[in-house]
Amino acid sequence: MATTTAGTITDTTAAAEAFLVMLSSEQRETVLHAYDDETKSTSWSNFPVTFVERAGLNLTDLTEEQQTAALAVLRGLLSEEGYATVVGIIGGDQYLVANGSAQDSLGQYYIAFFGDPSETGAWGVQFGGHHLGGNATLDGAADTITFAPTHLGVQPAVFTDDSGEEVAPLSGMYETAFAFYDSLSTEQQAALYQGEEVQTMQCEPGSTCTYPTGTGLSGADLTDEQKQLLLEVIANWVGLSDEQTTATALAGIEATLDETYVNWSGATVYDMTTGEGIHFQISGPDVYIEFANQELSADVDGAVTSGRGHVHTIHRDPANDYAGSVTQQEATGGGGGQRGGAGAPPADGGAAVVPGS
16 A cells, blocks of 8 residues: 555556456446536435436446556555445445345446646546445645545444454544543533524534534533544545655645534543434534434344434535535435434345455
């Protein structure tokens, strides 16, 4: 795994070029889009692919060799932990397919490139499906990688995979969030807390957003230690790639942390065995994050999917979404927020994709 931004750009570009070589001319035309194509702002969602049309190629339509090459692009882009998160989210979908009500459109994921893969120019990778919408913009000239906007979700939050291992793809979000909450004084918690009723998401995956802020606890009212704990929460979203890219992103957010607000509702004790959910929002000039447990959920044998068991999150950068390449358009076909249950997809799909770990 690369440890620098330049190394990640090189690895991801090489993997993308190798993937393109394996495609037919028709497939290449489908996967490649202009860098400033506004489609990238509407082709990601928390919903299954039959609700919101995705850009690019459906991995279920690819040969096994092509699927492996597509996933190699993600391996080049993401850290080991970041890739494991993506694999875990997809694994949760596989669990729904195997143990829930019929959901033929689950387990399908798309990959698209916006701009030609390049070590020296700007281009983007979009990968997503149900509970996953990743947008990474790589710019070799500027030596930057951005991961805004990105949607990470999961259902169920904890499940047992085919090998008998327990998988909790978003557990780091819970653990760091409660570590931050527990570090606060009684007075700070009173400013942060919005009540026992779990709030709904205000900025839904794939939708426009006004980035509400000013509610809750200000970063200016945190100690230096508490600020570092809050940055550890944020790193769950901006820290998907190499060490340098993560450090650069966090440094930019830290510079305006005093102007950033955090609020919280729902449970105040970390206990994954209960169904009590939480919502928190982090909103500032350079970061917008929401984490929400969903009210709606499908019936799944052997797992709790309500409360803590069904999670949606969103990461946006109010100053630099899509690295400034496009402006977010209003998505059609379905929003996110608390309406994002597994639903009842109206169309069939192909065989589900199971990436290697």
